[in-house]
Amino acid sequence: MKSLQYQATLRDALHFEGVGVHTGAPSSVDIVPASPGSGITFVLSEGTRVQASAEFVTETARATVLGRDGATVSTVEHLMAALFAMGVDNATVTVSGPEIPVMDGSAKAFAEKIAQSGVLSQNEIRNRLVITSPHFFREDDRVLVVLPASRLRVRFLADFAPPIGTQFFDAEITPEIFLNEIAGARTFGYLHEVEALRKRGLAQGGTLENAVVFGPDGPLKPLRWPDEVVRHKVLDLLGDLSLIGVYPQCEVIAIKSGHRLHCIATRELRKLIAPALPSVKVR
Template identity: 40%
Template structure:
């Protein structure tokens, strides 16, 4: 029912999957109502604060990038944001000394462990939830992302790829902290070997490897250890969506449905919801309990 921040600073470091840049991160406690704010500590000649909001998302090609009016950006925030969302971190300052968050092992699990070690501290204010009151949907050809009213947070996702390594996969589950820890947090990002050269020519995937990505070649998974789960691919897409939704500024009470969706459509859905003030409201569990009584 209460807002939380980290109890102690959480430090970690690693390479960015796209830039290949080695960056260090310090997640520090923040005040009530601060939300999640990224700070580019290597930028000193202009505004280096970037609040993680729906409007701040400025690029969504193979990851979520946020930026401010001064043109300062931080990329690939979604895996940390998913951990924040599901562990219940409402307020935090994320200091990063480079352009991209470390990819770690390609999942949210390292961030979950880092936050567990730091611990969380309750704050003297009610947690704000984003309650979905009416269906909002965005469609792009055969791709679709939807938010619908529900009693709790639910996530459904469907993907389909023309390779026997993936094929058609779908999940549909009620989502809370324990479900995230048990079912989604360890699911890694994935990519195709055939795309690597083209991506690197575009300045992407320069830090990608089988240490931080499930790599597919034709119908085979190349990683020697194989998959962590038979449907790891669709589960990772659900993880991404949870992180992308957390730029709304609070955990969602509603049902998310994604069909062949990615970061771009997830953010289009966030913006469509924000443009429909009649379709959602900010509430607290204390309000919900009073109304129930």
């Protein structure tokens, strides 16, 4: 299948604007095609360029933050998931503002625009991470297992306090499945958390329009799927896996994992393809 074997970039430049979910600050991104082998590069304020790869992750507390030389961009995971899962290997993303715009809290707008404009095959073989033995990552009750496979497949078990509960999602990751089953799943949180986050100066841009908020009895607004939460966890995982920097040809089994464990795993997995790269410290 050609689309799996060759690198690709965007057919057209794309523009998105909105606010950052944590800061509430206006932000926009301009994404343009890039040459084969260049990967995804973020261009931040004053021209700092940061490669979208695991060694540049500076923070994983509420979102995945990339940074270099003091410049950072927050909440890259939904845009990265869309570029990665829709098959875009190479692109340059110029960011204005401290965060990627939250849009509707999901990767829907990103994935739909990429699908509409289309991707361009670049006649250079797609680099892959092919493993021959299982890799295990664990932190407390969070587990990530990465197994050899012929395609990328994700099985995610999420387990949250009521009213969310336990949810499971299992799919081979293709552009079609991402676009139709994963991209639209929104960021979520609990009503009691939202107030606490705001007091810490976070979630300033969070509204009922860009996040699913769960009260004691259930979501305050209708869900897009009954298991929207675990689908969003898969979305976040794909965004973080993209920071390996090549196509991970593996089966990933995730139990209650989040950005922090994903970052530990992607850094280890990235060493398999780029052993000498130094990593920045994660806060």
